[in-house]
Amino acid sequence: xxxxxxxxxxxxxxxxxxxxxxxxxxxxxxxxxxxxxxxxxxxxxxxxxxxxxxxxxxxxxxxxxxxxxxxxxxxxxxxxxxxxxxxxxxxxxxxxxxxxxxxxxxxxxxxxxxxxxxxxxxxxxxxxxxxxxxxxxxxxxxxxxxxxxxxxxxxxxxxxxxxxxxxxxxxxxxxxxxxxxxxxxxxxxxxxxxxxxxxxxxxxxxxxxxxxxxxxxxxxxxxxxxxxxxxxxxxxxxxxxxxxxxxxxxxxxxxxxxxxxxxxxxxxxxxxxxxxxxxxxxxxxxxxxxxxxxxxxxxxxxxxxxxxxxxxxxxx
Amino acid sequence: xxxxxxxxxxxxxxxxxxxxxxxxxxxxxxxxxxxxxxxxxxxxxxxxxxxxxxxxxxxxxxxxxxxxxxxxxxxxxxxxxxxxxxxxxxxxxxxxxxxxxxxxxxxxxxxxxxxxxxxxxxxxxxxxxxxxxxxxxxxxxxxxxxxxxxxxxxxxxxxxxxxxxxxxxxxxxxxxxxxxxxxxxxxxxxxxxxxxxxxxxxxxxxxxxxxxxxxxxxxxxxxxxxxxxxxxxxxxxxxxxxxxxxxxxxxxxxxxxxxxxxxxxxxxxxxxxxxxxxxxxxxxxxxxxxxxxxxxxxxxx
Numbered sequence: 001x002x003x004x005x006x007x008x009x010x011x012x013x014x015x016x017x018x019x020x021x022x023x024x025x026x027x028x029x030x031x032x033x034x035x036x037x038x039x040x041x042x043x044x045x046x047x048x049x050x051x052x053x054x055x056x057x058x059x060x061x062x063x064x065x066x067x068x069x070x071x072x073x074x075x076x077x078x079x080x081x082x083x084x085x086x087x088x089x090x091x092x093x094x095x096x097x098x099x100x101x102x103x104x105x106x107x108x109x110x111x112x113x114x115x116x117x118x119x120x121x122x123x124x125x126x127x128x129x130x131x132x133x134x135x136x137x138x139x140x141x142x143x144x145x146x147x148x149x150x151x152x153x154x155x156x157x158x159x160x161x162x163x164x165x166x167x168x169x170x171x172x173x174x175x176x177x178x179x180x181x182x183x184x185x186x187x188x189x190x191x192x193x194x195x196x197x198x199x200x201x202x203x204x205x206x207x208x209x210x211x212x213x214x215x216x217x218x219x220x221x222x223x224x225x226x227x228x229x230x231x232x233x234x235x236x237x238x239x240x241x242x243x244x245x246x247x248x249x250x251x252x253x254x255x256x257x258x259x260x261x262x263x264x265x266x267x268x269x270x271x272x273x274x275x276x277x278x279x280x281x282x283x284x285x286x287x288x289x290x291x292x293x294x295x296x297x298x299x300x301x302x303x304x305x306x307x308x309x310x311x312x313x314x315x316x
Numbered sequence: 317x318x319x320x321x322x323x324x325x326x327x328x329x330x331x332x333x334x335x336x337x338x339x340x341x342x343x344x345x346x347x348x349x350x351x352x353x354x355x356x357x358x359x360x361x362x363x364x365x366x367x368x369x370x371x372x373x374x375x376x377x378x379x380x381x382x383x384x385x386x387x388x389x390x391x392x393x394x395x396x397x398x399x400x401x402x403x404x405x406x407x408x409x410x411x412x413x414x415x416x417x418x419x420x421x422x423x424x425x426x427x428x429x430x431x432x433x434x435x436x437x438x439x440x441x442x443x444x445x446x447x448x449x450x451x452x453x454x455x456x457x458x459x460x461x462x463x464x465x466x467x468x469x470x471x472x473x474x475x476x477x478x479x480x481x482x483x484x485x486x487x488x489x490x491x492x493x494x495x496x497x498x499x500x501x502x503x504x505x506x507x508x509x510x511x512x513x514x515x516x517x518x519x520x521x522x523x524x525x526x527x528x529x530x531x532x533x534x535x536x537x538x539x540x541x542x543x544x545x546x547x548x549x550x551x552x553x554x555x556x557x558x559x560x561x562x563x564x565x566x567x568x569x570x571x572x573x574x575x576x577x578x579x580x581x582x583x584x585x586x587x588x589x590x591x592x593x594x595x596x597x598x599x600x601x602x603x604x605x606x607x608x609x610x611x612x613x614x615x616x617x
Contacts, residue, residue, distance in 0.1 A: 016440075019519060023434035024446070026427040030488025034465070035453050041464035052467070099360060105353045115603070116361045119368070122599050124548040126567045127591045130574065131371045134581050142370045145385045174367065234457040237550040245574050270459040270551075278555065283463050294460040301455040305448065 039294070046287040053281075063284040067292075071285065073259060073275065077267040080165065080260075081233060084268075088169045089228035093221065096179025101213075103180065104187050121177025129241040132171045133158050137246075158246035161265035168238060168266065179224055186220040187213065226304045233296050239266035240274075269293050368592075375586040382582035396586040400573070405561055406587075409569040412557075416479050416565060417546035423486040424493050424542045425535060431489050432497035433523050437509055447498075454491035458551055466555055477560030482552040486542075493538045500534035501527070536605035540598070547595060566591050 005013075021028075046063055050056035067074050099117055106113050120128070136143050136157035144154040157167040194212045203211065214221075239260075247261040259275050260267030269289060277286030374382060375396055377389045400406060435447060469481035504527065512522040528535065550567045557563040573587040 016438075020434055020438050020440045023430040023438070023519070026487070027431040027446075027450070027489040027494065030427075030485065031449065031453065034485050034488065035456070035461065038461035038464035038468070042461060045463060052471070102353065102357055102360060106357050107350065108354060113357050113361060116364050119596065119599070120364050122544065122595050123592050124567055124595060126548070126550050126570050127588045130570065130584060130588050131367055134374065134585060135367055135370055137581075140383065140385050140581065142385075142387050145387065174364065230455050234459075236459070241550070241571060244571065270457060273459040273462060274554075277463050277466075283467075286463050290460045290463065293457050297455055297457055297460070298452065301452055304455075305451060 051281045076264040100183030118177035125237040161263035186217040190216040236270040413565040420546040428493040436501035
């Protein structure tokens with residue numbers, strides 16, 4: 001039997017608990033109202049037939065089988081996401097690292113170069129996407145004008161299903177400033193002595209990169225890859241705006257446009273939530289897609305947190 | 317051993333012709349390296365800057381010239397910006413965006429600070445669990461919970477066609493802001509808070525009078541992030557404001573320019589320039605804070 005806790009101590013503890021609760025209260029309310037409740041509600045609606053007008057009715061797994069078996073946009077969207085994860089994330093990490101390396105080597109006008117490399121990252125996504133649809137448009141766009149002048153074939157970019165994802169990839173690589181800054185900071189943190197030691201051992205530039213730089217920054221590379229994958233699963237504004245603007249149909253006033261123009265090639269999962277929920281008023285199926293998105297995002301987040309020395313470790 | 321073999325050439329007497337030659341080659345190599353690095357830098361800079369240049373050049377073209385493949389404007393039609401500015405709605409969208417971004421930023425920072433402080437400085441049971449949940453919500457795509465949220469705000473509270481469903485939640489902490497501020501607060505030595513406590517300062521007063529002045533750069537960084545997030549947000553206004561053009565934001569309204577001026581890329585690009593400009597101006601004023609903030613997301617922890 002442990003001795004009874006002294007009443008003064010108990011009062012102090014209660015005060016501390018109240019204080020903790022008070023400080024955390026914005027988050028606790030926010031978590032319950034804007035996360036836990038809607039998440040449970042999403043699970044509930046995924047088993048309901050609901051169009052926003054008639055009261056929801058139970059349909060069992062009908063929404064689920066519809067999305068996985070009969071919904072013609074689901075698998076193309078998932079395939080597009082896979083393509084983007086493999087190509088876009090890889091290229092962004094490789095170029096981000098490359099530009100980060102370059103900026104650490106630049107001696108003259110470093111500040112100017114850094115600003116130039118970083119600025120596109122800040123361009124509002126809608127504006128940047130519209131700019132790229134213009135730059136790459138096959139009719140009057142400057143890019144094809146220049147390519148044509150050089151005798152290089154001129155693709156249809158955002159109007160050609162084979163070239164729309166590469167065009168989005170160019171747009172994503174253009175806005176690489178965030179990765180550049182993260183890699184730059186990591187590269188400057190690599191101990192100089194290790195480079196000196198490698199040099200004394202006669203290591204060339206490639207060997208120094210391979211055996212000194214890479215091992216030192218590999219956690220950051222991992223961080224960039226996993227957050228890149230998570231961002232790609234949320235990829236929404238750019239492919240949607242590109243599809244809308246390139247197809248010449250602007251949906252602001254409620255006009256319907258062919259989702260994923262051209263030929264479903266720019267569809268992503270978040271767009272399907274919008275298509276099912278807000279264009280077809282099929283809230284049940286929209287919730288199924290939302291849950292698929294949730295499971296994928298959480299799986300990769302867990303991967304990020306599982307590393308003990310990872311960046312998102314919950315411990316200090 | 318390796319050291320001995322490697323330093324062998326340098327053993328020749330100073331002033332020896334071989335030594336001078338070696339130094340010359342080293343200098344030439346350094347210069348070649350400089351040229352290689354800086355030409356690569358210029359090529360990369362062209363890739364990053366030229367899109368802005370082409371967009372700007374098109375924005376000042378005449379309507380007729382914008383239909384051609386010309387790269388350089390014949391006459392600089394500055395009035396395009398005026399035309400966009402005077403488009404019905406543009407000023408309203410501008411104001412809405414500013415209201416959304418400013419109120420969202422202030423609410424987010426004020427509500428996230430105490431949470432981040434508690435997570436960094438207090439010890440209590442379940443703290444790690446709270447951290448795990450914060451990180452999970454940070455990584456959550458907004459589309460996951462949009463159906464119930466939309467039904468909640470519009471069907472139950474009748475807020476369809478306004479930006480309130482986007483602004484109000486920001487008074488309840490933002491996961492990313494909490495996470496970043498907490499990372500920064502962890503780097504502040506305990507002595508500061510303890511000294512304040514000894515002086516009889518309550519925790520809230522310690523936070524406001526001792527800690528906040530110390531973490532001003534971090535607050536500037538998260539405020540900027542949140543400001544840009546709101547400014548750039550497209551999905552939120554699309555869901556809640558689309559039915560009411562008087563509540564549109566710039567990001568959402570911008571699209572309609574291509575619709576209204578179907579073939580006129582010049583006006584669409586002028587509108588694009590006007591949407592990009594404020595972001596770029598803010599960046600130039602707060603460049604340091606911003607880059608430090610980005611670094612913080614990846615490196616500290």
